[in-house]
Amino acid sequence: MSDRIVIAGAGLAGALLATLLARRGYEVAVFERRPDPRRAGYEGGRSINLALAERGMQALRIAGLEQDVLAQAVMMRGRMVHDLDGATHLLRYGRDDREVIWSVHRGRLNLTLLDAAEAAGARIHFGQRLLDVQFEAGIARLRCEDTGSECAIEAPVMIGADGAGSALRAAMQAVVPLGERFEPLGHGYKELEIPPAADGGYRIEANALHIWPRGGYMCIALPNAERSFTVTLFLPNAGAPPCFEALRTPADARALFQRDFADILPHLPDFDADFAGNPVGMLGTLRLDRWHLDGQAVLLGDAAHAIVPFHGQGMNCAFEDCVELDALLGESRDYHAAFAEFERRRKPNADAIADMALENYIEMRDLVDDPPFLLRKQVERALAERHPDTFVPRYAMVTFRRTPYAVAKARGAVQWEIVDALARGHTRIEQVDLAAGDALVRARLRPLA
Numbered sequence: 001m002s003d004r005i006v007i008a009g010a011g012l013a014g015a016l017l018a019t020l021l022a023r024r025g026y027e028v029a030v031f032e033r034r035p036d037p038r039r040a041g042y043e044g045g046r047s048i049n050l051a052l053a054e055r056g057m058q059a060l061r062i063a064g065l066e067q068d069v070l071a072q073a074v075m076m077r078g079r080m081v082h083d084l085d086g087a088t089h090l091l092r093y094g095r096d097d098r099e100v101i102w103s104v105h106r107g108r109l110n111l112t113l114l115d116a117a118e119a120a121g122a123r124i125h126f127g128q129r130l131l132d133v134q135f136e137a138g139i140a141r142l143r144c145e146d147t148g149s150e151c152a153i154e155a156p157v158m159i160g161a162d163g164a165g166s167a168l169r170a171a172m173q174a175v176v177p178l179g180e181r182f183e184p185l186g187h188g189y190k191e192l193e194i195p196p197a198a199d200g201g202y203r204i205e206a207n208a209l210h211i212w213p214r215g216g217y218m219c220i221a222l223p224n225a226e227r228s229f230t231v232t233l234f235l236p237n238a239g240a241p242p243c244f245e246a247l248r249t250p251a252d253a254r255a256l257f258q259r260d261f262a263d264i265l266p267h268l269p270d271f272d273a274d275f276a277g278n279p280v281g282m283l284g285t286l287r288l289d290r291w292h293l294d295g296q297a298v299l300l301g302d303a304a305h306a307i308v309p310f311h312g313q314g315m316n317c318a319f320e321d322c323v324e325l326d327a328l329l330g331e332s333r334d335y336h337a338a339f340a341e342f343e344r345r346r347k348p349n350a351d352a353i354a355d356m357a358l359e360n361y362i363e364m365r366d367l368v369d370d371p372p373f374l375l376r377k378q379v380e381r382a383l384a385e386r387h388p389d390t391f392v393p394r395y396a397m398v399t400f401r402r403t404p405y406a407v408a409k410a411r412g413a414v415q416w417e418i419v420d421a422l423a424r425g426h427t428r429i430e431q432v433d434l435a436a437g438d439a440l441v442r443a444r445l446r447p448l449a
């Protein structure tokens with residue numbers, strides 16, 4: 001069996017997996033279509049941040065990078081909800097500051113991972129786009145993005161970490177049907193920036209993930225270490241306004257913000273330029289029936305399962321994929337067996353987080369502001385306090401634990417039925433029969449492993 005593994009894509013998953021596999025002694029070659037960000041500077045130069053949670057953190061821990069990454073991260077303790085009238089309230093995510101999420105800079109995180117991969121012995125070739133693969137011959141064709149020249153490389157075993165538009169996936173599809181379905185969400189997103197205040201500080205609370213829930217749409221903001229925030233507006237693409245199609249000019253967008261997000265507008269000095277200059281991003285869920293082609297190729301991360309962003313788990317799930325695949329390839333160099341087992345273990349979990357991410361959009365945009373929902377959240381918290389080993393809120397299982405996503409989804413459904421049964425017909429937590437809740441928890445749930 002060959003020890004040479006070719007990875008397509010040196011994004012978040014590709015760079016992490018290259019590190020892990022190179023440390024196991026594999027000969028790892030990575031081909032990335034973009035130029036080396038350490039030389040070219042980060043594309044667009046925008047400060048795009050991501051929420052890192054326990055699953056992603058565990059992967060970084062295994063790679064020995066947790067402290068490096070934490071040193072550049074901003075803690076987010078909870079959701080800071082901004083009502084229409086400008087009032088704000090913090091809903092903590094966890095029990096204390098050990099249960100938080102972290103805002104990290106995508107560009108810097110990628111640099112940290114690229115350095116680690118090269119230090120571990122992986123070879124990363126930038127500006128090289130994968131075009132297609134002849135799997136039987138074990139040959140991949142690449143295009144040099146600088147010169148336009150094409151070349152063929154030896155690629156007996158390929159791993160696709162080349163993102164949602166994966167070229168490896170397309171190449172595999174030419175040989176075997178993967179059962180690909182893309183379900184567009186029908187909503188898109190636009191990024192805007194809140195710069196630092198004149199005194200160099202943060203303009204709004206730093207240690208929170210800000211949400212402006214407005215029913216069918218919302219804004220969020222995540223803090224950056226350089227004291228700015230990246231704001232994201234999520235809106236339907238078309239249909240009844242407000243929607244992106246109806247926002248033809250920055251003035252249209254400004255009118256929407258004046259009406260619905262009035263408290264953000266004073267913090268967006270570059271509103272018109274950001275709105276006109278930044279594209280509308282597309283959102284949707286990508287599902288496949290198969291992720292691998294025998295022992296010749298396998299997909300992971302967004303290439304295998306792109307999801308909507310509303311649980312902040314795309315990267316976290318991609319990192320968990322890397323850890324799982326690395327563990328399997330550490331046990332044996334039988335690629336076919338490892339890829340098949342990887343798919344068997346990960347696909348149900350990828351399906352579950354895809355579903356939970358869709359559900360969390362509804363929660364974020366409609367419900368964080370809705371009294372019956374807030375009562376249910378209080379009941380959930382009370383049961384969690386009374387049964388800390390058994391009743392773990394779904395958000396916590398997804399975000400602060402490494403409970404398999406499919407288990408989190410199934411237990412979450414049982415728990416929500418209990419919460420709903422207790423809260424129904426009530427408006428205040430004092431009216432809720434928590435003793436009846438204790439009995440339901442004992443009858444329906446076992447302690448969480």
Ligand code: FAD
Pocket residue numbers: 008009010011012013014031032033034048049050051052128129130131161162163164165166167168300301302303309311312313314315316317318
């Ligand atoms: P990517 O990181 O997209 O990497 C793919 C790489 O492959 C890229 O470098 C690309 O250039 C390269 N590539 C593509 N095609 C080719 C080719 N033909 N040949 C060679 N190379 C190629 N997730 C979270 O967990 N938390 C968040 O808060 C969060 N926020 C997000 C915010 C935004 C704006 C976006 C867009 C996504 C966010 N995500 C978040 C999701 C997360 O970014 C992805 O799930 C994650 O990056 C997936 O990693 P990946 O390595 O599979 O793909």
Ligand code: 8R5
Pocket residue numbers: 049050051079101189209220222232281309310311312313360364
């Ligand atoms: N991704 C996130 C959460 C959950 C927050 C909560 C939500 C932007 C394109 Cl929309 C979103 C979350 O339930 O209170 N944690 O992390 C990240 C999110 O969006 C990211 C920044 C994003 C794709 C644009």
